[in-house]
Amino acid sequence: MKKITLLSLVAASVLFTACGENTETVTDTVEKTAKGTTETVTDTIKNAVTGSAKTVTDTVTDTAKGATETVTETVKNAVTGATETVTDKVTETAKNATETVTDTVKNAVTGATKTVTEVVTTNTAGKDAFAKCAGCHGADGKTKALGKSEVIAGQSAADLESKLKEYKAGTRNVAGMGMLMKGQVASMSDDDIKAVSEYISAL
Structure with missing residues (x-):
């Protein structure tokens, strides 16, 4: 019995040892x-x-x-x-603006030329009245009378009319021309003075 038990223990030891190594x-x-x-x-x-x-x-x-x-x-x-x-x-706008300005200027010049031409042509009364003035002021109104007076051509009709009426009344005397001018306009009616003023203004 003791031998069997001893063998069992030895076998178990061997088995455990093998298992440990495998593990x-x-x-x-x-x-x-x-x-x-x-x-x-x-x-x-x-x-x-x-x-x-x-x-x-x-x-x-x-x-x-x-x-x-x-x-x-x-x-x-x-x-x-x-x-x-x-x-x-911009190009189109500039072109249109140029055309508009050109047309406007052209129309203005044409209109002004036409107006001046009509005034000069139709104002025969003023032209006739200016005949006595041309001797001193020139046919175009651009001569200084006796080298003293101002150029009368192109002055406004209203200013010229006012000055001529003052000369006629003897209340104006520029450069010593008062008496001479009074004699020139003495025979002019108010209508004549108005007509000649408009004529001179258009020269």
């Missing part, structure tokens, strides 16, 4: 496998993240570059179009 071997294998797997997974994730980051960076760069070129081209086209539109409008 250590399995543990080492698992640790090495886990470590290798972890390193492999880490490298794989690292490479994947690096590649993804590079791809995202390239994509963002290309997208930003394309967007910048598109915006630049759009702005350039908009500015060019606006410049052409403004230039066309």
